[in-house]
Amino acid sequence: MSKPPFLKSAGQTAFQDSMVTKFGDVLLPWDGQEGVKGFGLMGLPLSKTSISHSGASFAPESVRSVFKNMATYAVEQDIDLAAVPWTDLGDVQMHLTDMNESHNRIASTMNDVMTSNPELIPILIGGDHSVTASAFSGLSQALRKKAGIIQLDAHHDLRNVEDGGPSNGTPFRRLIETLNLDPRHLVQIGIRNFANSQEYSAYAREKGVTVFTMREIREKGIRTIGRQAYQKLAKEVEFIYVSVDMDVLDQAYAPGCPAILPGGMHPEDLFSALVYLGSQSLTKAIDLVEIDPKLDSRDQTSRMAVMAFLSFVLGKQLG
Numbered sequence: 001m002s003k004p005p006f007l008k009s010a011g012q013t014a015f016q017d018s019m020v021t022k023f024g025d026v027l028l029p030w031d032g033q034e035g036v037k038g039f040g041l042m043g044l045p046l047s048k049t050s051i052s053h054s055g056a057s058f059a060p061e062s063v064r065s066v067f068k069n070m071a072t073y074a075v076e077q078d079i080d081l082a083a084v085p086w087t088d089l090g091d092v093q094m095h096l097t098d099m100n101e102s103h104n105r106i107a108s109t110m111n112d113v114m115t116s117n118p119e120l121i122p123i124l125i126g127g128d129h130s131v132t133a134s135a136f137s138g139l140s141q142a143l144r145k146k147a148g149i150i151q152l153d154a155h156h157d158l159r160n161v162e163d164g165g166p167s168n169g170t171p172f173r174r175l176i177e178t179l180n181l182d183p184r185h186l187v188q189i190g191i192r193n194f195a196n197s198q199e200y201s202a203y204a205r206e207k208g209v210t211v212f213t214m215r216e217i218r219e220k221g222i223r224t225i226g227r228q229a230y231q232k233l234a235k236e237v238e239f240i241y242v243s244v245d246m247d248v249l250d251q252a253y254a255p256g257c258p259a260i261l262p263g264g265m266h267p268e269d270l271f272s273a274l275v276y277l278g279s280q281s282l283t284k285a286i287d288l289v290e291i292d293p294k295l296d297s298r299d300q301t302s303r304m305a306v307m308a309f310l311s312f313v314l315g316k317q318l319g
């Protein structure tokens, strides 16, 4: 006798509606074949490099579990994202104690993956923000194109690398001083009062980093700022990497970030900026960092991160 029809397997969701497609139904693990297209999810579970205590290394797991259970249909645009190819590339395995080795593994893995799959658009889940420097450098090596970064963040992340090594306070300074990023090709959006030191703002100014504060977003609107950021870089670079520190959001919306503060961005502004950036041809990669599921409430911040990268992906369908 075969299994009775209403007896569900252990671990199966309580109710399965055959008309609703979820990302878990379309996200396929990478089999290692070359030439993969579409969007590739990769976890960078490193948070031992965080200045404050952080469980951000657990974020790839929580983000995946939220993502897999979300429906693929975007009703506002009438687009079903089940139709685009989705690949789960897996997580980079970190060294247990050697943080430089972990950073090297991120860079070399990004280089390898993007060399064999140059048309893939990576969606990278940190990890703390230190992972961005290594991921961007590996990606740049693979694509061999002049690159820029649009960083959405409450903080400059321009601390001196010599003071404490390559932590989550230093990724953009590390890129500028040791990994060949032209500081004029870095645009920071969402930088906030009482979260940064004057010295690092002065460093940004001296080096020619473009900075848009939260005040400018409130006064001019995120659409204007997003367009200015993109158009500034589009004149000078061949591809753009988008880095989203979830603490760019107001603390009310992202309780799972180690460095929360009021006065931040509204989620709709973040999503709107990412739809716009996604719709532009030069944006080729996105990362989402600084989500600590151990501090979070009901996976709220992981859910925000998923909505953020889905906004970027939606933009790619509209562009």
Ligand code: CA
Residues within 6 Å of the ligand: 129, 153, 154, 155, 157, 168, 245
């Ligand atoms: Ca940051």
